[in-house]
Amino acid sequence: MQMFCYQCSQAAKGVGCTEYGVCGKSPTLARLQDNLIFAIKGIAAYYYHARELGYDDTEIAGFLDEALYSTLTNVNFDAQDFVEYALEAGRMNLKAMKLLKKAHIETYGEPTPVEVETGTKKGKGIIVTGHNLKALEELLKQVEGTNVYVYTHSEMLPAHGYPGLRKYRNLVGNLGKAWYDQRKLFAEYPVAILGTSNCVLIPSESYKDRMFTTSIARLPGVKHIDGYDYTEVIEKAKSLPDLEEKPGVYKLKTGFSTSVVVSLADKIKELVEAGKIKHFLVVGGCDVPFKRNEYYREFVQKLPKETVVITLACGKFRINDLDLGEIEGIPRLIDVGQCNDTIVAIEIAEALAKTFNVSVTELPLTLVLTWMEQKAVAILWTLLSLGLKNIYIGPVLPAWVNEDILRVLTTEYGIKMISEPEKDIKEILKV
Secondary structure, three states, X not given: OOOEOOOOOOEOOOOOOOOOOOOXXXXXXXXXXXXXXXXXXXXXXXXXXXXXXXXXXXHHHHHHHHHHHHOOOOOOOOHHHHHHHHHHHHHHHHHHHXXXXXXXXXXXXXXXXXXXXXXXXXXXEEEEEOOOHHHHHXXXXXXXXXXXXXXXEHXXXXXXXXXXXXXXXXXXXXXXXXXXXXXXXXXXOOOEEEEOOOOOOOOOOOOHHHEEEXXXXXXXXXXXXXXXXOHHHHHHHHHOOOEOOEOOOXXXXXXXXXXXXXXXXXXXXXXXXXXXXXXXXXXXXXOOOOHHHHHHHHHHHOOOOOEEEEEOOHHHHHOOOOOOOXXXXXXXXXXXXXXXXXXXXXXXXXXXXXXXXXXXXHOOEEEEEEOOOHHHHHHXXXXXXXXXXXXXXXXXXXXXXXXXXXXXXXXXXXXXXXOOHHHHHHXXXXX
């Protein structure tokens, strides 16, 4: 059988060529390099947004240089070295998330719980999608005193939790759910649209002329705005028909910061010791429009009432409209924010571990995560670098995983693939 190199896609042949391909790299080594590149992309995203707000870190910058250089052809042939690089990427991603959290809080204040409207307000509209809070605030400053109202979409929802953003009266609600609904959503509402980061899709003709990009985002045929002067976006919004006053079917709750949840630690301890809270779960991640992803909603719906769910990233939209109620004042569904706010979930786990005088790995805590795209790869390695095990992921394996890598992930780190909600819940709660 002719062998082909995963790295260069050329048949193995010629002088200096190994059995795998002309570059001499095995499929597993090449996939580990891909894994590292995905993780680097995730770290770079968080670091970029921190630097936008004036926060820098030379150690993170140095790691990004070295790690990316290590993937260059014929630089490093040591597979184990790339596992260590992945773990170091996890540690650097933790540092990047901490830096971005600091930047957000010192700029916009510590998030507090808030209910967010999901309907429309009478007037003109702009939908802001992506992750860039600075772009959102600059837009909010420029629409003050007008009847142009701003709606968040997807990963922008957590913006409502920050007092420094919530203070703007023109920030009125959230429209839509995860990133992949934008073609349908943006065509439905006659508003201007501002894409601020990754997760923007190539627009349909029905709204291309009223969509704009800014910051790192670019789309073919879409006007890009360098800097933060959004006059063209606002003028486009003003030229479009008014939205009607239409309440949403439900409200979404977000804004649970570390300090908010930690302030409830004593009450949580009391409820755990009384058997009224039996397990904590983190359910979220980067969502995709697969039918298999319906698993996550069904999973949460079937959880016993003695469980508390922490959610984050766009995967939260699978479950954040559910009314799970409370356990004596403790919400059963706690939205801690964007994907980078995984740091909040980690800090909450560390605080609970301290409260119970145990290690994080000894907590009745299980992570059930969806889809390992670039940022999620960085987060996965952050969790593994912290020693967390028995993490459930799905609905499919990351593209860079082959049998050799899967064997390491399952045997050394206890990674599990999701199966069926009832089966997984039974297994989780048994432990």
